[in-house]
Amino acid sequence: MAKEKLVKEITSMDEDFAKWYTDVVSKAELMDYSSVKGCMIIRPYGWAIWENIQRIMDGMFKETGHENVSMPMFIPESLLQIEKDHVEGFAPEAAWVTHGGNDKLEERMCVRPTSETLFCDHYKNIIHSWRDLPKLYNQWCSVVRWEKTTRPFLRSREFHWQEGHTIHATAQEAQAETIQMLNIYAEFAEKYLAIPVIKGVKTEKERFAGAVDTYTIEAMMHDGKALQSGTSHFFGDGFAKVFGIQYADKENKLATPFQTSWGVSTRLIGAIIMTHGDDSGLVLPPAVAPIQLVIVPIASHKEGVTEKATEIYENMKKLCRAKIDLTENSPGWKFAEYEMKGVPLRLEIGPRDIENNQCVIVRRDNGEKITIGLDELEEKIPELLGAVHDGLYEKALANRSEKTYVAKTMEEMIDIAENKPGFIKAMWCEDRACEDALKEKAGVSSRCMPFEQESLSDKCVCCGKPAKKMVYWGKAY
């Protein structure tokens, strides 16, 4: 038998969650560090998760009438500067190209941190009449923000995302689009990633640079911290006005259109890891798992085992993304390897099983072992994949419920923030000063004002003045 690799050791979650995270992303072979500071290499197993996310989400976008386009990756400085808030938000972390070959550029360009300005520039060329509206565009690409501290998938200088950019004749239509896309993100997170999310609107402080309103889906990670997992922005006609985008309406009068943008990124992979992972490694939701079922033959040197396992594999790969591991590594090593990689289901089959016309299925989410007749596999595997999804979702929801607290006074807020990592629901007067004070004194930021409002008290948790909104507060990635 070939020499085996050692079973991969990872830090336990409770000991050091941050270290556990970086162990998992490396050991599960999702990524590798590169010589380019702050940028990462996404390895085949990690990229395959992103491809599954892309495929499903792209289908949802196209079903709602969106078309993909491709904008340049550069933005000339003068173009970035047209919208005042936008440039203030993004210029400080832009990567600047100053030379082409040996020549200094007449005007420096940044690598896009986001593409609102490029889309506006294009809209100005192609929108003339009400017949040209709406444009419902999206692009899959990478963008660059020169962050000081980076973490794989969560914050890196270059990251992959999709950015939707739409333009409409009326504010109502643009607002409806903004909410529609937020709902698509929430549906995607819950239905495909098994991650429950809270939908809401950001406070002014947390708004996207240049937006009138920023909507968000917020997920809670295993350690109680929040991860902003997708945002959808309503721009009003602010960008259109400064870029001079106008169209002739049905009465042939010049009018200004309204815009939105919305995005999710490879952060979603970070969300998957930190929502579902455990001390054995990654745990992947079946809908985006590159391998949904791994088949491990037991005592494969015994007659007929490899053949039977292969026969099952041939059938299973018609049902789901299946893999068979026929390497010379021991079953124990293989178990640990595919647990590390978060494969939702493992199928074990050995000589005794074959005699009994059965096999053993092990669920990655809860370790449950189930003996199943070989004739039942076609029916049971899809059911079990569904069960793993549901199990993951329920577990994540339970974690969030358990770690969601209510604070009615500043003392309660500080106490919870210090001692109980999680979401804190509390009332707020909508005054920026209180939001800043909560950050300073309790170390929490506003995650969102949820659509589902509750009246916990009639006073602001900070200043005691009349409360206007219930807000989710927390520490965030």
Added chain:
Amino acid sequence: MAKEKLVKEITSMDEDFAKWYTDVVSKAELMDYSSVKGCMIIRPYGWAIWENIQRIMDGMFKETGHENVSMPMFIPESLLQIEKDHVEGFAPEAAWVTHGGNDKLEERMCVRPTSETLFCDHYKNIIHSWRDLPKLYNQWCSVVRWEKTTRPFLRSREFHWQEGHTIHATAQEAQAETIQMLNIYAEFAEKYLAIPVIKGVKTEKERFAGAVDTYTIEAMMHDGKALQSGTSHFFGDGFAKVFGIQYADKENKLATPFQTSWGVSTRLIGAIIMTHGDDSGLVLPPAVAPIQLVIVPIASHKEGVTEKATEIYENMKKLCRAKIDLTENSPGWKFAEYEMKGVPLRLEIGPRDIENNQCVIVRRDNGEKITIGLDELEEKIPELLGAVHDGLYEKALANRSEKTYVAKTMEEMIDIAENKPGFIKAMWCEDRACEDALKEKAGVSSRCMPFEQESLSDKCVCCGKPAKKMVYWGKAY
């Protein structure tokens, strides 16, 4: 009836092929110019062609065991400089990032012009043993080369492509990979794009910077010029040596692996346009056409026409990528519009057709009108799409045959090069001086030394010394 857009006018091919080309890419809404000099916006219709190319080709790559990854878009200058030939080839046209936010970078980085150096840097981290080989990687991304003169899809400062990068234990294995990928490119060009190509190897002068051998597929455009449409490079162990990539072989001795890379780009869209297009606009091969069949109701105000057309559309969209145009534009306007956009088949249906339970199909490739019973559509549409593909391929092949010449002397070479745009087959002694002389005196470059060699004469067309290879010469995009 709504006011119609004017029928789009384009320059005729024979009058000015370059102008015809830029008219088509704009009027068919494949692209738009941007404020970023030398970069272009790929519009939804153009991007949808690229998505079809990606989907089919990605399937071919995965079937042959390749995995997708994602490397950073930046290359630190010191990394680019490790391979001497490579840096000489690419540094002069690199776009350089010198600042992150307000800070000057310690080391400037270029935006990747190609990613060999990044892959090598990664291989060094992940390859230790013969068990880690081969790695068969690919990535879909955009790259940047600071070109002086640019043309949509053919040469732009940023362009989209795929770059495959593989690493193998033996030179033989790497060479076989190089040829396998060239064959996949040729199969793709012929089977899906209806573009006949010549497979061969580049001369040393035309080789990729850092490669031992560069293989190519060369296509002939309508105007007789050559378009290099895909290349596959064998690197030997040159990159591995300078990057210090080594592995323990089966005898536990340190060995150096062998590498390849291969790529095709959005140039393929340029190839489609210039191979199949005509004076009415674009003509798309069915396999990559965003719309394969457009349904245009005639006299749609008459009772039952819109309903019948819609019923047909509902059936057709199960068979192919179908679209129905129910706008108020006139049938004549719609005919011109979808001809401009190169839709392979048009289905016309009016009151008389409905009475006779039939419709008219018009082929974009040759204008043929065919009356078909509505009950036959399901059988006939796929057949007709196949016929359009075959028609396009045959026409392109005929154009190439007609414009391929043989030159046995320098006088013949100069005469043909001046008066008959096309490929010129001629013998060559393998001396660089003759290749340079042919460029200077006849204005032609070597396109490739084809796999299918012929012995046209025993003397070099230029110097008269013994000939070693038959070469395709021509003017190229």
